[in-house]
Amino acid sequence: MMAGAKKEIPLREGLFTSGIPNDGSPQLVGTRCRSCGEVTFPKRKICPNCHKQDPEEISLSRYGKIYSVTVVTQRPPIYYKGPVPYAMGFVELPEGVRIQTLFTGCDPDSLGIGMDVELVVEKLCEDQEGHEIITYKFRPVDV
Amino acid sequence: MREVVVAGVGMVRFGRYNGEKEWPLKEFYELGCEAVLGAFRDACVEMKDIQAVFCGQVYQGTSAGFKVINEIGSTGIPIVNVENACSSSSSAFRLAYQSIAAGVYDLCLVIGLEKVPAGFVASTAWNEWERYMGFNVQPAAYALETVRHMKEFGLTEKQIARVTVKNRKNGALFPYGYFRQEVTLGEVLNSRIIAKPLRLLMCCPNADGAVAAVVCSRDKFKSRSKAVTVAASVLVSGMYGPLRGGGSVKVQNPNRTQMAAKQAYEVSGYGPEDLDLAEVYDAMAPIELINLEDLGICKPGEAGHLLDEGFFDLGGKMPVNTSGGLMSRGHPLGATGLAQIAEIAWQLRGEGGQRQVPDARVGLCHSMGAGQTCCVTILKR
Numbered sequence: 001m002m003a004g005a006k007k008e009i010p011l012r013e014g015l016f017t018s019g020i021p022n023d024g025s026p027q028l029v030g031t032r033c034r035s036c037g038e039v040t041f042p043k044r045k046i047c048p049n050c051h052k053q054d055p056e057e058i059s060l061s062r063y064g065k066i067y068s069v070t071v072v073t074q075r076p077p078i079y080y081k082g083p084v085p086y087a088m089g090f091v092e093l094p095e096g097v098r099i100q101t102l103f104t105g106c107d108p109d110s111l112g113i114g115m116d117v118e119l120v121v122e123k124l125c126e127d128q129e130g131h132e133i134i135t136y137k138f139r140p141v142d143v
Numbered sequence: 144m145r146e147v148v149v150a151g152v153g154m155v156r157f158g159r160y161n162g163e164k165e166w167p168l169k170e171f172y173e174l175g176c177e178a179v180l181g182a183f184r185d186a187c188v189e190m191k192d193i194q195a196v197f198c199g200q201v202y203q204g205t206s207a208g209f210k211v212i213n214e215i216g217s218t219g220i221p222i223v224n225v226e227n228a229c230s231s232s233s234s235a236f237r238l239a240y241q242s243i244a245a246g247v248y249d250l251c252l253v254i255g256l257e258k259v260p261a262g263f264v265a266s267t268a269w270n271e272w273e274r275y276m277g278f279n280v281q282p283a284a285y286a287l288e289t290v291r292h293m294k295e296f297g298l299t300e301k302q303i304a305r306v307t308v309k310n311r312k313n314g315a316l317f318p319y320g321y322f323r324q325e326v327t328l329g330e331v332l333n334s335r336i337i338a339k340p341l342r343l344l345m346c347c348p349n350a351d352g353a354v355a356a357v358v359c360s361r362d363k364f365k366s367r368s369k370a371v372t373v374a375a376s377v378l379v380s381g382m383y384g385p386l387r388g389g390g391s392v393k394v395q396n397p398n399r400t401q402m403a404a405k406q407a408y409e410v411s412g413y414g415p416e417d418l419d420l421a422e423v424y425d426a427m428a429p430i431e432l433i434n435l436e437d438l439g440i441c442k443p444g445e446a447g448h449l450l451d452e453g454f455f456d457l458g459g460k461m462p463v464n465t466s467g468g469l470m471s472r473g474h475p476l477g478a479t480g481l482a483q484i485a486e487i488a489w490q491l492r493g494e495g496g497q498r499q500v501p502d503a504r505v506g507l508c509h510s511m512g513a514g515q516t517c518c519v520t521i522l523k524r
Contacts, residue, residue: 012272038393048383049394068388070286071339072277077265080277088277089287090389098389102276109339113294124275135276 011124011135015042017059018121018134025062026121028136030097031055039097062119063141064093071108081125087111091138105139116141144244146361148370149522150188152485153181157321157352157473160258171203174353175211175256182252185369186357190215193357194248196222197239199232199255200477202264211254211353226477228268228512229426230378231255232354233480233520239358240376249363255481256353264349264476268513282346283338285427287388290340292433296444300340304331305450306428307344307470313457314467316498317486321350321473331428345428350473354481356488371491374411374505374521379403381515387433399517400437400509407519408439413505415439418461418521420490420500421507422483425468434509435463438519457498465490465498476512483508484520491524 010016016028032039033047033055040048040055047055069089080086087108090098103111104122117138124135155177162168175198183189190212198208208222227234232255239251269279278284292298308328314320326344334343364370379402384394397405408414415438423438425431432446440461441449449455455463466472466486469479487506489495495503504524511517 011275015272038391049391068287068290070283070290070341071336072280072283073336073338074263074280076274076277076280077263079271079274079279081275082277086277088280088283092392096392098392100273100276100278100389113290133275 007131008134009127009131011133016121016136026119026136027062028060028099028119030058030060030095032058032095039095041097041099058095060095060097061093064091064099064117064138066111066113066115066117067092067098068113069103069111091117102135102137103139104137111140145246147240147243147373148359148361148364149356149373149484149488150359150364150370151182151184151186151357152355152488153178153183153185154319154354154482154485155352156319157350157475157478157482160351171200171207171256171258171351171353172210172214174258174351175254175355176214178256178353178355179211179215179252179254182355182357188250188357190218192250193218193220193252194250195220195239195242196252196254197225197235198222199225199227199235199253199481200257201226201228201231202259203257203477207256208254211256227516228514229424229474229476230480230510230512230516230518231477233484233508233510233518234378234516236356236358236481236484236520237376237378237518240373243358243360250357250359253356253358253481254353255478257475257477258351259349259475261349266513280338282341282427284388285430286338286341288433289427289429291387292429293340296447298429298432298447300332301328302432302447302450303340303345303429304328306425306431307331309450309456310425310464310468310470313465313498314471316496317466317471320467320471321348322467322471341427341429347426347469347474350475352473352475352478352482354478354485356481356484369492371488371522371524374413374523375407375519377403377407377410377519379406379517381517398437399511399515400434403517403519404438407507407521411521413521417505418507419503419505420462420465420487421509422466422468422486423463423509424511425464425470426474428470431463431468438507438509457500462500465495465500480508480510480518483510484522487522491522
């Protein structure tokens with residue numbers, strides 16, 4: 001946590017936990033359908049596969065493999081304030097869910113399908129008051 | 144259900160109506176009006192003959208269709224604006240088709256139009272937090288599909304580049320397209336990367352443009368020799384599960400293009416083997432190949448090889464995007480679907496000029512967009 005008046009603000013409530021209540025490591029929050037077992041991220045109120053309501057909230061694995069990845073070399077319109085080029089894609093977790101994510105902590109061009117990655121929560125950008133907006137990303141394991 | 148025909152089409156050249164270089168400044172409703180008057184001339188009808196208007200557009204705001212008709216003089220008929228992402232005007236076409244087939248109207252006007260600035264489209268299709276994450280980049284979304292297809296089927300960058308080369312070659316013969324110059328394989332492969340592995344010349348250009356079609360019942364307009372018949376007009380929104388770059392691990396539903404194609408083949412009685420040509424969504428070059436496989440025009444993983452052999456060329460066994468596709472024509476979001484329909488109509492009427500597919504009898508149009516929309520339209524002579 002930064003000193004002083006600067007706060008860390010999650011990009012969106014309910015996407016991830018920043019290290020509570022487990023061992024201090026962040027976790028993504030998903031849902032698993034109590035009826036068909038489909039796992040989704042972000043969490044949902046209704047299972048998109050079988051439409052049953054009230055799926056159970058679960059913490060998702062912190063480790064997965066890259067399912068698809070691209071490197072964007074041109075700044076997207078309006079919202080994104082991070083570095084360009086940036087790596088973006090999907091990570092498949094052992095629960096059987098694919099998470100769309102930014103990648104961090106490496107040369108974007110070094111990433112490829114099948115690589116082992118782990119979850120981190122870090123700064124995405126700053127808001128107008130200088131507070132840090134934090135979000136989930138994945139980075140290669142053992143960097 | 145009554146038989147429905149396309150009685151006439153009109154189209155302005157797609158491009159940049161911003162008042163710069165050779166392009167005059169024109170508003171979207173002026174472009175729309177030109178296209179409508181062209182369709183009226185082609186179909187030999189007037190505004191007073193039209194019973195309903197369906198106008199496809201995405202970001203032109205409230206009352207876009209009315210603004211077009213107001214240029215001509217509104218007559219009190221219903222005007223419906225249709226926003227369905229890059230399938231907007233093919234969705235609008237379907238509404239006209241349905242109401243005529245059902246006997247609600249005899250004669251309708253369909254419009255597709257858009258003015259789009261250059262660069263990435265500031266799409267609202269992604270949720271706000273996803274836009275902060277930088278997910279809202281169309282070429283990136285398609286790049287993720289592409290890398291999976293390359294991994295699973297061995298599609299190569301050269302084959303992807305060859306789609307652009309083919310379409311730009313066709314586009315050089317199409318009078319209403321934005322880009323009318325051919326490009327070489329080297330130029331495509333050396334253009335800058337936008338979203339790895341997609342390069343600038345593998346991404347379609349945004350453009351301004353408008354298209355219109357007069358659609359009517361066959362029994363009311365027996366004398367129109369130019370008319371082509373609508374054999375199928377299908378719209379689907381994709382089921383939960385499949386998303387080639389990501390999607391569900393477990394749930395393996397057919398994707399939207401597979402669903403729409405299956406329905407269109409069932410309704411029309413034609414199969415992919417009966418098609419003489421197709422206009423297939425090529426917002427990004429590799430997507431044309433993936434779509435051809437999903438449409439059943441070839442087997443999964445086969446499109447790249449068939450492309451190499453010239454199968455999809457003008458003069459090949461199954462010419463694809465004889466108009467030059469989005470890659471040459473440009474992509475005015477709301478106009479694209481109807482532009483595909485216009486090209487197939489011209490081809491079936493034998494008016495394709497230098498790009499004419501000999502004795503074309505049956506053609507397919509395929510468009511898709513955000514919201515998992517997909518339209519497949521089959522026209523026959």
